[in-house]
Structure formats: structure tokens, C-alpha cells
Amino acid sequence: MTEQEGCPCPERYPDWDGQDVDLGGWCVHQMPIKTFFHMPIAYDMYLAKQAENVAQLGLRERWPGLVLTRTRLFGGSLTRLLEDAESPSRLVHYLPSPFNVSVFLHHGGIGSVSKAVHEHQIRLVEQGRRPKELYLAHLTCPVCEQRKGGDKILVLRRWVASRRMAANVARRQRQPREEVGE
Numbered sequence: 001m002t003e004q005e006g007c008p009c010p011e012r013y014p015d016w017d018g019q020d021v022d023l024g025g026w027c028v029h030q031m032p033i034k035t036f037f038h039m040p041i042a043y044d045m046y047l048a049k050q051a052e053n054v055a056q057l058g059l060r061e062r063w064p065g066l067v068l069t070r071t072r073l074f075g076g077s078l079t080r081l082l083e084d085a086e087s088p089s090r091l092v093h094y095l096p097s098p099f100n101v102s103v104f105l106h107h108g109g110i111g112s113v114s115k116a117v118h119e120h121q122i123r124l125v126e127q128g129r130r131p132k133e134l135y136l137a138h139l140t141c142p143v144c145e146q147r148k149g150g151d152k153i154l155v156l157r158r159w160v161a162s163r164r165m166a167a168n169v170a171r172r173q174r175q176p177r178e179e180v181g182e
Helices: 043-056 110-126 163-174
Strands: 020-022 027-033 068-071 076-082 092-094 100-107 129-138 152-161
Touching: 027 043, 043 076, 100 110, 110 129, 110 152, 110 163
Parallel strands: none
Antiparallel strands: 020 100, 027 076, 027 092, 068 076, 068 129, 100 152, 129 152
């Protein structure tokens, strides 16, 4: 947490907007969290606990304060990208390869991100990719939002290549569309 501002937001973050990135082989600290219908429970406590755990293990983050949040119906995880390290902790591991993510920067709050995520998911399907997990990284909070130019969320959608989906997309592109009403 930045002491002068009192917020946990990262000062620096990767410039991945609009890119596909392979995170395969990256070292991460991944902590499970409790959620209820995709809503994190005691989110701030888990953030502080993870930051303390990373500090106690003497690990260095690639972008300090950048936390990728994944939620599910009744569980989720907080993931911090680390510099390469060896640790006895069960929470530190390397991501499997390939670990492809498609990234975009959403300018707006959590209430407006769902439409952008849906459109992004449609673009992935149209490219013959099967969307998998969704990770959100809050880059601003109410404390620093004005100073950093508004609310920002870095959205990462993991995807895997699908031959079947790619074949369906290619087939649809070859077939001329029938006019509606004929």
C-alpha cells in the first residue's frame, strides 16, 4: 500500500492494452479467496494478507501492487506476477505454458465492465479462440481515481486455441450470408 496516498493501487502496470500476451512460465503468487456469487468476501483483508505473505517470503513483484483477481461462484484467487524465484511456499508456482491472455484496459468502474467483457469475448470467439478464465486488475481506487485520470480496470481473458472453432469461423466466412427476408 502506498503510504503517502493510503491506497493499494499499483503505480506502474504493464502496457498490454489491446495485446495478446503469453504468461506461460511466469512465476506467480496465487492465493485462494472466498467469494459468494462472484463477489469477493473480505477482499481488502486478502489483499493485505497476500502482500504480507509476499514480503515475508522475500519475493519481488514485477509490478508492485498489481493484483489479478479471478472470481467464481464460490471461490476465486488473487494472483501477483513475480520475478523468477524459488520458494517453499505452496502458493508460489509457475504458470503452465502456454497461458495466453488477451488484454484490454477498461476506462470505467466495475459496473460498466460487463458489456466491454462481453464484446471482447465475442471478438475472441470470432478469431477461433475459446475464452477461459477472466482476470481483473483494478488500477485505481476512490482515493487515487481523480489523480490517475478516472477509474481503470485491466481486463485479462485467458484463451486457448480451438481447431473446431477456427474451422467453424473459416466456414462461416466462406459462405455468403443469405439476405434476411428473401
